[in-house]
Amino acid sequence: MEDLSGILRNHPFMKDLDENYLKQITGCASNVVYQEDEVLFKEGDKAEKFYLIRSGKVALEINGRDKGNLRILTIGPGQILGWSWIVSPYKWHFEAHALEEVRAIALDGECLRNKCEDDPKLGYEMLKRFAHILEQRLQSTRMQLLDVFKRV
Amino acid sequence: MFLNVCKHFTKMTENKSGLIKSDPMIPESVKVKKIFWETEDVFTIELVYDGEEKRNFNFKPGQFNMLYAFGVGESAISISSDSTKKGSLLHTIHKVGYVTSELSKLKKGDIIGLRGPFGSSWPLEDAKGKDICIIVGGIGLAPLRPAIYHILKHRKQYGKFTLLYGARTPRDILYPVELESWKKKYDIQLEITVDRSDSTWRGHVGVVTTLLNYVDCNPDNTRAMVCGPEIMMKYAVDELIKHGVAEKEIYVSLERNMKCALGFCGHCQYGPSFVCKDGPVFSFSKVTDIFEIKEL
């Protein structure tokens, strides 16, 4: 079986990351498995972790109250789930649950934040990678807003 | 003097876009063999030549016809059937305007007018040996369905075959039964995503471009074909390029106002091109300089 650092190294998010940083990050990592329909986190919960999805699919939903549960995004293998751990006050904006069995590496947010504070170079590297994800999510959201297939 | 074959323009009988029997401005009569709803606002009509049910339609995947509803007008509609299927023709139509509303009311046995086929086709021949990545959004699946049929029929001649399809909601997914059967019967990676859904949907949610993250093809040897709203195609092309696919390997199908489909009426101009005769399928490298220009 692959060890944690091996799994991390092969995840697209960690592509070309310095070995030294990889080792540091591995210290904050743990292997997790979620069953179908299991909730990973809920809106408003403390965002203590983020996830590198290895297999399976996670649904992100907004509790739309009278508008129902609005599923806005699904996240699958090779993708990152969660960026709220990096932004104060570290609370989840969505609910996440597994649509099928999900295998992932969970990274402890506080652990990683501390390492980033200690080593700003690692911090900058992490921020760059997350900025890329945030940009992708923002672009996708804008495109969803355009509602390009709208009925006329 | 009814429906005279134009005597002065016999040279028009053979042109690049296929066989046109008479004056290309005059519709031929075709009969509705079948009409059915695919989704709430998308329907498909099957057509045969009126009185000549055995006569074949010749077209290439990606081409379109001008369909005429008596007294109402014409609309440019892509052909969505298998180009090797003889004797009948399918058009999958989004009900959006006067003409398409009128067409949606047709019954089996009704007669409509048809001019065509017109326009360029998907580049399937010189894509042999390459991985194929098709990205479609909404009704954009329909113009690519003939190309998909072709690839599946000649599956061994192509490398990895990926079809990424984005719809508005799960209820808007076209040809769901057929999509499922392709997945079962053929070597194809099919990923479907919707822009929004409730909790009952088990598939992907998010814009179609996010699906590229799950695709495993060789970007150096991939032919991409994209069809959907232009804004969606823009994002899809951006993502393809980001993933390393060359501009010249990306093909898009554009939509513009069309009145004549022959390059005379001027409406469909897109920079130097007439979408009706130079398109609708364009190599992206042909339009790359103008693709970002506003209100072109």
Added chain:
Amino acid sequence: MKTLDKINLEKLIGILKQENYTVIGPVIKDGAVVYDEIDSIKDLPEGWEDEQEAGYYRLKKRNDNALFSYVVGPQSWKKFLFPQKLKLWQAVREGRGFNIENSNSAEPKYAFLGIRSCELKAVFIQDKVFDNGMFADSYYNNIRKNIFIISVNCTRAAGTCFCVSMKTGPKAKNGFDLALTEVINNNEHYFVLEQGSEKGTEIASKLETNDADDKQIKAAEAAVKNAELNMKRTMNTAGIKELLYNNHDHPIWSQIASRCLSCANCTMVCPTCFCSNIEDTTDLTGNHTERWRRWDSCFSLDYSKVAGGNFRTSVKARYRQWMTHKLASWIDQFGISGCVGCGRCITWCPVGIDLTKEVENLRNSPKTINK
């Protein structure tokens, strides 16, 4: 070269009519020179000339009997080759279908008397439009193939002319059956006649002509030179395609749009503009329908409409489309500029937008991108 007098010009019209031509020529109507059917040289605008500037057109009496001293009016010959409104076909409902009757049976035989060099070039340009290699428009070509062309070389330039810049005039070099240059010297009034086709030679042989002597040929050349020397407007066409292609986002388009009324006058008077719309009409029973083709304009809002949207909603985009098409993308489409320098779009613009000036403004602007 031959010479022809007025009596034989009259005879020419008669011969053409005998050969079943409908002779079209310049006539004065509503204070402007327009093209219409003529029976005699008496119908021509004898002794009149036109004054033209941006947004300005007036007819003025001359102190001689010149027949062709006007330059160009609001109309062009495209109204005969590509009629403003044309029925393409009609259909009658029959059972669950319909029968279509082609309306393309008419094949009129026109003789164009007085077509200017720039206008002749405009016809050649539309020839390329309506036979694009893939399709040929039967409606246009059925009329086009029969026309007999009597070109008249310009001996005056209007204030809005710039054919010299566009290399389209003032003298017709080819493509005509016959060409005339009007010469008025002291008490002499004659036409120098050139024959440009077999048909032209055949028709001319029925006239009483004299061989033109050196003096007469020189006089005709001088008359045409006069038009050239008096042409005040110019357009610098060097690299014009790139100039327009590279400057889609230039602030000049907003400046023009602030004046442009998007009235479409420029496209209606332009001898090369070819856009058309298709209109289907039905009678009240719903059993008879007609399909009409009608001039359209890239200035109209519906022009670029599609189901669920519109590609060019701003006036800025529509003006840019027109000018970029005319002067740049036309070259890619047809291997030739869409502008013949006739100046009509300048004269007939109600706010006097002058494309030669706008090209110059674009060239000289510090914001212009030169790649």
